[in-house]
Amino acid sequence: MPSPDYSSYSKLAVEAAKSAGKIAMEYYEKPASSFLIGAKDNPNSIVTKADRECEQCIRDYLSKKAPGTSFLGEEGGHTGSSELLWIIDPIDGTTNFANKVPLFAISIGLAAGTDLLAGAVFNPATGELFSASKGKGALLNGKQIKVAPKCGEGEMIVASDWPHEFPSRKIVSDFIAKQSQKRRYVPVLGTAALSLAWVAAGRFHAYCQPTLHEWDLAAGALLITEAGGRMTRWDNSAWKLGNADTIGSNGYFKV
Numbered sequence: 540m541p542s543p544d545y546s547s548y549s550k551l552a553v554e555a556a557k558s559a560g561k562i563a564m565e566y567y568e569k570p571a572s573s574f575l576i577g578a579k580d581n582p583n584s585i586v587t588k589a590d591r592e593c594e595q596c597i598r599d600y601l602s603k604k605a606p607g608t609s610f611l612g613e614e615g616g617h618t619g620s621s622e623l624l625w626i627i628d629p630i631d632g633t634t635n636f637a638n639k640v641p642l643f644a645i646s647i648g649l650a651a652g653t654d655l656l657a658g659a660v661f662n663p664a665t666g667e668l669f670s671a672s673k674g675k676g677a678l679l680n681g682k683q684i685k686v687a688p689k690c691g692e693g694e695m696i697v698a699s700d701w702p703h704e705f706p707s708r709k710i711v712s713d714f715i716a717k718q719s720q721k722r723r724y725v726p727v728l729g730t731a732a733l734s735l736a737w738v739a740a741g742r743f744h745a746y747c748q749p750t751l752h753e754w755d756l757a758a759g760a761l762l763i764t765e766a767g768g769r770m771t772r773w774d775n776s777a778w779k780l781g782n783a784d785t786i787g788s789n790g791y792f793k794v
């Protein structure tokens with residue numbers, strides 16, 4: 540039996556991400572003081588007017604085009620009761636965004652339970668748009684992407700990232716210290732969604748973060764598996780949506 544085609548959902552995610560991207564870029568051109576709202580539950584986790592407007596724009600668009608679906612958004616929480624769930628990070632990399640660093644992304648994934656079906660990651664500052672639907676591969680601006688081929692351990696580019704919480708940063712600083720002694724490079728972009736998309740595009744061999752939320756990774760995780768890579772937990776066991784400790788790789792990385 541042919542597997543269901545979810546590409547119409549990935550097209551919806553792409554359109555929603557593009558609309559939100561326009562809003563994000565209007566704010567990006569302005570002084571941050573005009574759109575910064577402040578810190579959320581953690582002093583390192585900030586929110587801006589752009590995050591809230593982008594999420595509303597995405598919710599409005601998707602509820603019109605895919606009526607009856609549910610939402611889980613970084614800013615608006617969980618709404619709806621359908622199993623078909625849009626998982627939204629309206630601006631992933633908000634600190635970069637507010638500081639005019641052009642590394643941030645709108646991330647929209649669609650899941651049924653822990654099954655990832657479709658998604659898009661869009662960086663409106665560069666115009667790079669990654670998309671995927673289950674069983675149909677992953678694309679960057681319409682062209683198929685693949686994870687990086689196998690290489691020597693010492694040639695690997697292994698990215699990581701700083702959680703907002705200080706105690707979890709200790710895990711990452713220990714990890715970066717170790718990896719930096721045996722890998723070619725250990726980048727930190729400041730956006731999980733984009734880092735996962737870059738693994739899918741073969742720019743990094745792995746991305747490892749111990750404390751991610753569903754909205755940081757739903758779309759990026761699908762991009763990686765559809766680009767031929769693998770998602771695991773930090774102990775190398777199988778990863779599923781809902782696990783915070785996350786490794787997205789080309790399939791040849793172990794901590």
Ligand code: IPD
Pocket residue numbers: 584585613628630631632633634700701702703728729730731732748750751752755
């Ligand atoms: C954060 C970024 C960061 C990651 C954090 C996330 P936000 O998302 O993705 O790279 O390390 O864990 O919370 O707060 O900018 O949407």
